[in-house]
Amino acid sequence: MPWGTFLVRLPLAVSLLAASATVPGSAVDLDGRPADPLAASSGKAVVLVFLRRDCPVSSRYAPAIQKIAEQNAARAKFWLIFPDKSDAPDAVRDYLKDYAYRLPALRDPEHVLVKLGRVQITPEVAVFDRDQHLVYDGRVDNWYVDLSRSRHAATTHELQDAIDAAATGKPLAQKEVRGVGCYISDLD
Amino acid sequence: MVVAAIVSVAALGLTARPVGPTDSSRPPTFNHDIAPIMFRSCAACHRPGEAAPFSLLTYSDAKKHARQVAEVVRARSMPPWLPEPQPLKFADEMRLTDAEIDLIQRWVEQGAVEGNAADLPPQPKFVEGWRLGEPDLVLKAEKPFILPPEGTDTYWNFIFRIPIQQTRWVKAVEIRPGDKRFVHHANILVDRTGSLRQREAEPGAGFGGMEIRIESQVFDPDSHLLFWKPGTVPYVEPDGMALRLDKGTDLVLNTHLQPSGKPEVIQPSIGLYFTSHAATKLPMLLQLENDAKLDIPPGRSDFAVSDDFTLPVDVDLLAIYPHAHYLGNDIQALATLPDGKKETLIHIPHWNLNWQAVYRYAEPVRLPKGTTVSLRYVYDNSENNPLNPNHPPVRVVGGNKSTDEMCHLWLQVLPVNFDPRTDPRMILQQALARHNIEKNPGDFEAHYNLASMLQANDKLEDAVKEYEEAVRLRPDDAAANNALGAALVADGQPRPATALFRIALENRPDYFDAHYNFAIALTQMGEMDQAVAEFEAALKLQPDDAGAEANLGATLADMGKFEQAKAHLERALKIDPSQSLAQENLDAVEKAINSR
Secondary structure, three states: OHHHHHHHHHHHHHHHHHHOOOOOOOOEEOOOOEOOOOHHHOOOEEEEEEOOOOOHHHHHOHHHHHHHHHHOOOOEEEEEEEOOOOOOHHHHHHHHHHOOOOOOEEEOOOOHHHHHHOOOEEOEEEEEOOOOOEEEEEOOOOOEEEOOEEOOOOOOOHHHHHHHHHHHOOOOOOOEEOOOOEEOHHHO | OHHHHHHHHHHHOOOOOOOOOOOOOOOOEHHHHHHHHHHHHOOOOOOOOOOOOOOOOOHHHHHOOHHHHHHHHHOOOOOOOOOOOOOOOEOOOOOOOHHHHHHHHHHHHOOOEOOOHHHOOOOOOOOOOOOOOOOOEEEEOOOOEEEOOOOOOEEEEEEEEOOOOOOEEEEEEEEEOOOHHHEEEEEEEEEOOOOOHHHOOOOOOOEEOOOOOOOOOOOOOOOOOEEEOOOOOOOOOOOOOOEEEOOOOEEEEEEEEOOOOOOEEEOOEEEEEEEOOOOOOOOEEEEEEOHHHOEEOOOOOOEEEEEEEEOOOOEEEEEEEEEOOOOEEEEEEEEEOOOOOEEEEEEEOOOOHHHOOOEEEEEEEEEOOOOEEEEEEEEOOOOOOOOOOOOOOOOEEEOOOOOOEOOEEEEEEEEOOOOOOOOHHHHHHHHHHHHHHHHOOOOHHHHHHHHHHHHHOOOHHHHHHHHHHHHHHOOOOHHHHHHHHHHHHHOOOHHHHHHHHHHHHHHOOOOHHHHHHHHHHHHHOOOHHHHHHHHHHHHHHOOOOHHHHHHHHHHHHHOOOHHHHHHHHHHHHHHOOOOHHHHHHHHHHHHHHHOO
16 A cells, blocks of 8 residues: 555655756747746746647737736746747747737747646646745636636636735635646647 | 437437447547548638637647647537527537537547548638639728727727619628637628718728617618628528618628737628629518616526517518627527417527627528517526626616627518518518517607608608607607608698707707708798708708709799709709609709790
């Protein structure tokens, strides 16, 4: 029986280990250089926003994400993460321009950050506190009910709550709320 | 599993297609099992240039969205098809069978495998460009609408002014709504009086608004449902069912747009296909509604509204178009035939405004005289309705704004077996107006419409009574005051009519009809100077109106001003040479001038 317990714990142990690692590996910036968004965030909370260019739900969120990033600029550093390995850097640059993003972007073809942030869907976010502990992963808010229905406006704001929690150290009621959108695993 | 699913499909009365490997030990593959479903049921929209956000034409396309596809087909939110299966079939039903849905689930669960290349069926062929070939007339919206990057659903109307000089018959309209990815649906409304042009800030600019109302002056009921939604193939009307377009008719495209995250340029086009065959069958759009009953308390999840209308003539039901806003939940229409048999006309258990559609029946549905058509809508104004525009919920009443609610059902019916000396549409419309008055005595439009039909049937006294009721309900309404005035003039009572025209013109100074009718009343009273002034005011608004020119000429002739009369009569004949009365008057005026 101890073997069984060990086997069950193994993935958890890996993910805890990864969450506290300082060099996440092979996420790359748009010039192809390795990038570590957690290390580069100097004392602020870090928000990784996972997007697929071919996911209309991801795209519709652009103005909201840009706004939340600006409102929280003093306490959280935002990164846009593109996990589709077939994304060319120039296509990502065009996308950022089209959607008026003014946030740094990284490509994550190996899904290193996907695993680190435990995200499954675009758009989802992973929020790390300044000690690089994962505080929250999941949806931005509850705007979308499912893929064919969206609310007039969101009534819960998980990303904002998570940034607040990362700043104050107050625990979150829900550390994980799955989003509505496009599966990242479909890209494997 | 597959066998059980096929049995349940057969029980639903759908055509069971041969699907999937009967040997469930072999994992389903894209090439063998999934591609045929996607080519048939998804690719019309899920291909480059079409409405869907991504393509599903190839394995790599499908693989990148495999779990998403499995999820939406399982929830039956894709393909988008809201009605429940029912005995009365619709044309072009977009519904996957249970077996197909099951197969897609298993394909994804078992690794979304590509399979043997030899199994892949040929890609479906789609017509590029205009689906029905090059249209006879293509019109592009004069100015694009820039859809803002964020915000909630947006409704924009584009007015297409049709550059035709004589009446044409339209057998098909293809709507190209602009960038299809952001247009949820679009409806064309026929504006025969240019009444919506005044809503534009400048000509061609278009205007906002979800629900629009069109004014018409004569009995000329709407007859066609001209609708676009993603995947729509333009509908060609059967011979004899063409839509009439006259000179001066506007087609107004009402579009429902959804912001995408970046600004989008929306500039629709429409293509018209003409036929030389004039309409010989005259369908009509019957509207059941009960907006007056919509007063939905906050928190209420089962607010029921109904309307029941008994048909005064035999009809064939061709198409149905239910309409509610965000609180609409269970939407149903049924017919109770004279023998008591009930037929479900449509049942949408989970209404979604975003996927509203016109549903055309596979075969016309005969509804004999005495059939009661019923609307049964249930609204959910609770917190549990995620589409509720208000958080927390508030009281919601009927209205035109998207945050108001609506309870409408349009039926396209073609009267059959009628006495050719009667106009069955007039009988239907009158019965409907009386039904609406009974349902809601304060229904201004019902009184107004009933009056105009009574007037068209030479029942002037009854018409005057109904117009009076309309004016009583809306004392400042320009159209009602003008119509009552016109009916009184027709009844030989010009004097009381003048006060009504004055009210109409106070409320709408640029109202051509009121100036014109006022002028006619004044001529009957012998107030010629003032009549001339009113005709001139009318002509200032519509300089090319042959009738106003002809009547101004006649009035001037009556005053002995023959030279001036001659000029106006000649102008009337230049605009419309068929004005025989103007010709007679012109001959008389010329004789008078020559005999001086």
